[in-house]
Amino acid sequence: MSIPIQSTEDVMTRRHRTETWDMFKKIKDILSKHKRLSVRQIFYQCATKNYVSLDINGYERIGRLCSQGRLEGILPWDKIVDRSRFPTQLNMWDSVGDFYSILPSLYRRNIWLNQPNYFEVWMEKSALYDIFYDQIFDHGILLMTVRGYSSLSIIYERSLIFKKYIAEGRKCKILYFGDHDPNGIQIDKSIRSTFRKLNVDVDIERIALTYDDIFEYNLPTNIEKEEDTNLDNYKLAGYVLQAELDALPVEILEKRIINSVTDNLDMDKYKEYKELEKRDLQMVSQDLGGIINKQSE
DNA sequence: CGGTCACATTTCGCATCCAG
DNA sequence: CTGGATGCGAAATGTGACCG
Numbered sequence: 001m002s003i004p005i006q007s008t009e010d011v012m013t014r015r016h017r018t019e020t021w022d023m024f025k026k027i028k029d030i031l032s033k034h035k036r037l038s039v040r041q042i043f044y045q046c047a048t049k050n051y052v053s054l055d056i057n058g059y060e061r062i063g064r065l066c067s068q069g070r071l072e073g074i075l076p077w078d079k080i081v082d083r084s085r086f087p088t089q090l091n092m093w094d095s096v097g098d099f100y101s102i103l104p105s106l107y108r109r110n111i112w113l114n115q116p117n118y119f120e121v122w123m124e125k126s127a128l129y130d131i132f133y134d135q136i137f138d139h140g141i142l143l144m145t146v147r148g149y150s151s152l153s154i155i156y157e158r159s160l161i162f163k164k165y166i167a168e169g170r171k172c173k174i175l176y177f178g179d180h181d182p183n184g185i186q187i188d189k190s191i192r193s194t195f196r197k198l199n200v201d202v203d204i205e206r207i208a209l210t211y212d213d214i215f216e217y218n219l220p221t222n223i224e225k226e227e228d229t230n231l232d233n234y235k236l237a238g239y240v241l242q243a244e245l246d247a248l249p250v251e252i253l254e255k256r257i258i259n260s261v262t263d264n265l266d267m268d269k270y271k272e273y274k275e276l277e278k279r280d281l282q283m284v285s286q287d288l289g290g291i292i293n294k295q296s297e
Numbered sequence: 298c299g300g301t302c303a304c305a306t307t308t309c310g311c312a313t314c315c316a317g
Numbered sequence: 318c319t320g321g322a323t324g325c326g327a328a329a330t331g332t333g334a335c336c337g
Binding site for chain 2: 320
């Protein structure tokens with residue numbers, strides 16, 4: 001029984017056409033300008049620059065190039081990531097000392113205890129996860145990656161949290177980030193109406209992409225897909241152009257995220273809690289020092 | 298109410314095209 | 318002529334929107 005196996009040597013000695021080398025160079029160039037990108041993101045970048053078509057074929061071309069490129073050592077492994085699959089395993093430590101040593105890095109004071117209002121950041125595309133994570137995770141703000149339309153399960157789960165804050169007299173808000181296209185503008189509307197059905201008063205604010213962004217930053221626009229009703233509604237709403245959130249330059253997006261967060265946080269109270277956190281951490285390391293000393297006796 | 302299609306994500310087999 | 322490149326269809330999963 002012979003199973004066709006492509007050996008490492010086959011992979012390494014693969015020849016390429018000049019056009020392919022050209023694409024490798026373009027991908028490398030895009031990668032050099034970012035921290036980490038998913039294949040999907042690379043595809044969007046290439047499509048907006050017109051290197052490939054903005055459809056399934058273009059995506060596949062990029063996907064294959066990324067696979068071959070990495071296997072052949074042409075493209076870097078550490079800059080291309082898959083955010084849709086992740087492993088799950090119990091946390092384990094080499095020793096008790098090892099365990100204690102990571103404890104301080106886990107400690108954060110709950111900033112929501114003294115904030116007047118509560119909010120979360122929701123976004124449509126998991127491709128942009130890293131950018132959002134880098135901007136807001138450390139602030140203690142919840143990031144929800146919706147991936148297209150939100151699910152009822154997620155909205156219900158979140159509504160339980162929002163209800164708790166509302167009962168305390170706080171206002172609840174979602175800062176929403178998504179594409180500006182016929183489907184994209186439906187997503188935050190759908191989230192809003194679902195929360196309404198659950199009788200939870202949450203304000204959904206679209207931070208990006210706005211229609212003005214397309215003009216202000218001269219964003220590359222999508223080709224109109226034949227999308228019957230949604231497209232008709234889009235046009236009825238007065239929209240002509242469509243663009244993806246990915247198309248917004250990274251620096252602009254980062255600024256937009258952090259500005260929307262600082263606008264919605266009570267920064268004085270936030271800083272106050274961060275100071276307390278520092279004090280707490282000194283206490284933690286003192287206590288841990290005592291425990292570790294006792295251990296080694 | 299059920300069927301169909303669109304959306305998001307990634308990979309693979311098969312058939313075909315065409316550069317070197 | 319060979320094999321690199323690519324178009325197309327399919328897989329899984331859950332959700333909204335629309336049509337009849």
